[in-house]
Amino acid sequence: MPFFVPVGRRLSAALGLCLALLCLPAFAIDAAPADADPAPIALDARRATISLDGRSQQLLDPTGALGIDDIAAGPPGLNWRLRGAGERTVLSGQTALWLRFDVLMRDTQAHWELELARSGTDAITMYYRDAQGQWRVQRAGDRLAVSDWANPDRYPVFSLDVRPDETVRYWVRVEHARVPFSGVFQLHDHNTLREQRIHQQFVLGAYFGMALLLTVVALANMAVFRDAAFATYAIYISLLGLSMAASLGVGGQFLWPNLVRWNQEAEFVLLPLMGLVGLMFVRQVAQPRRIGRTLDRLCLALAAAWLIGIVWDQSLPSALSLQALSALGTLSMLTIAAMLGLAWRSGETWIRWFAVSMVPVLLASTLPVLRNFNLLSSNFLSQYGIVIAASIEAPLLFYALLMRSRIQHETQARAHALERTEPLTGLTHRPHFLLRLHDSLVRAQRYGHHSALLLVHLHNHAEIAARHGREVADRALVIAASQLRAVARDVDTAARLDDDSFALLIEGPVKPDQVLHTATSLLANGLRLSPRLPAGTTLRLRVVAALLPDADSELAQDAAAHLEWMRQGMLTLSEEPRKAILRLNF
Template identity: 40%
Template structure:
């Protein structure tokens, strides 16, 4: 009786269907039987062992292996799904590269462990060789690509960045040629390139850590695990060690521990980038010293209010100058003058209504946009309250020092004046108030 199994045959032609070749022995124990086993592969040296197992032992061991494999592929599939979701939602290239890299690892491990041949393409043995040899090389290239995106070597070393790109292209080229024309030389070259790619990845991450990239530490820790796990199958393929548990599952174990570390590092990186972008957006619409609305943002809101008010909905704009800012700067220095500006912003916030907008529109000038329907009497009352708040004692300035507010107030809209012209007109009105004037509020009527 002749039995066949192997990666060149469909599962339906195997003596026993499964991840690995199994051959049945005759049940007759009354006589001696000679079995001849022929094992061959065109490129990979055989270093495995031959084992005699009962059906119960083989089934028990395979169940444990499938439990482990199921956990790995389930974790990897979840990582791919969540990473793709993050890549699409946040438009993050790092998560996109991570998802593609892990997907290539999944397919490569499916080929190496026999899960793919048993479950996914049982009647397509032509896929066994590409998945076993091409996909690991592609995963190596994608790993370098992923680290290149995260570590950004192009920012500090053009030579190192070109080396990373060369390894990526080299791995893809060797993988493609080897898939079309398999050879021993191609197999050995791929092993050397994979080993080189692991070294370059750790070098890129090490330099990123040295430059202060905190998130690269987690990614480096993940890659260190996969490099450690990958040593055993590489050493087996070079004929340095015999097949065993670590040579069969070492890379998978390293990959399983690598995925959450990479994901965590990417997530920290994404959070920091999101916070940075949020701060940048906030700076575009707020004043960095006082936290008030920015000059540009106020003009946008003011023009929108003018456009709405042309339909008969009046509103008011109050422009405030910290008139003694220069004197405070001479007495308290730059830091003291800045504290006075922050205090002025705080006092103005206290007197306005919840719907009003307080903005900083100059070195010592502020504006209050009273957008909801507001009469001149209401606006004048708020202006009077603001002046009184400035004169109150405080714990920020030295004893006896106070904030002297000058106010120009207008009911809007005014004929033929847009937002910029309206603000400039009220700022010009402020200049008409002398520093020692007793009347510090000027009202401009339509």
């Protein structure tokens, strides 16, 4: 049995383990009925935050028809029971959830407030009687514009009455369709809550600022590298940021405070769209069609199902449509895990960085699914898990995309370079060199200076090939090309003209001594032993040098004619075996 399990199976196993661990709380919640009303909650300076878990009672109104007067009158048959920690309640149809708790205000110097530490609640209303016995009502929830809330905030916040040493009873009515309701009710003094909000807004501002910056940088990289993956990433990171803004209440507070309808539906639209774009983004980068068409076709089928599901959920919203979207989310996460596992097996460094970067968000995305299936209560992890995961993902994912684009760009650059360079040595090929030589002749005549041209011949190339084979002969050509580049300046041009001949164009103004020094350096470098050649093998070079343009020549600006002139000089030099450098006109 092999030691290593395929990575795709390991990712799926890890995902399943996390799902199992997150589901454990579902079996641990058992709210016991209350035998008596809990004692009033004393508010004093000793505690700045108090949870209502175990200190409040709850009641389900199946018809939603009971009003505050009916609830306050306390008719027989109302089954109030203690509300425990982590309670989840399914409010189907018109069902409403009522809570009640008593407060004994002892710290009248502080302003106390009730907070529901979650956003996305359809409607939440708090009632209490003032000192004159009149009802005071405060409202919040997605059915109202945030600007119309009792206290506009990310989460529903209600002000408590200030009556020293007097017990005041408060009632809270909650309406929340389709998604099981769970949330922590807490009492804070005003200063503590404001300080908590400042810290939260600072962290969230850092995340949303990073998301905006990454979107802009991704679009810039798309324009520079012409890489569609950056465009898809920009859409993905934008939808991820907007989804988090909707689910954390930031959108309703700052982005669309007066759009009531959109505030109700934003989370149900943006999260599925983020899942759809995330699926297509991974498909575009991982390219499962390289391995097989089955997974690729599954991605396309899921994308179509996502679109149908979103339209269905917006046209005929119901618990069934939401569960269908949640099921699609589960299938998409498993498909993404499979694609990442298959991509990992390719062994490429950048794709492994990409796979690792996607894992945190992939795992955190299970939290909304578990919540929708009533397997997880609303808590810190379920609210901020994706934000934390996205903050981990962003730098790793962007690094992987940059590495991928760099590799692709280098490949494209090498392919583009073949249009003007020859593949073995990387030197300029003959056609492009003729253009450079022509331009150099034009400049030299215009400005009245000399440039120089060196024709270099590897005299023992055929001998090396016959003795050591073609591979060693090609290696000798590469070494000769590197030596040519070593003596060339940035403005000079080195080229390979044919099997064993090179040329070096030295841009002017240039002096005869400089040309002779360059030719001599080439000869000396060639005679040095190289560890990349067989023992005792050296490069025997022959060099023909000329200053351009030639005052006594009629070649004018004809680059090909100048090369032919140099070739004739090389034929003359080959007749003198003891001579290695021929100067044509200086």
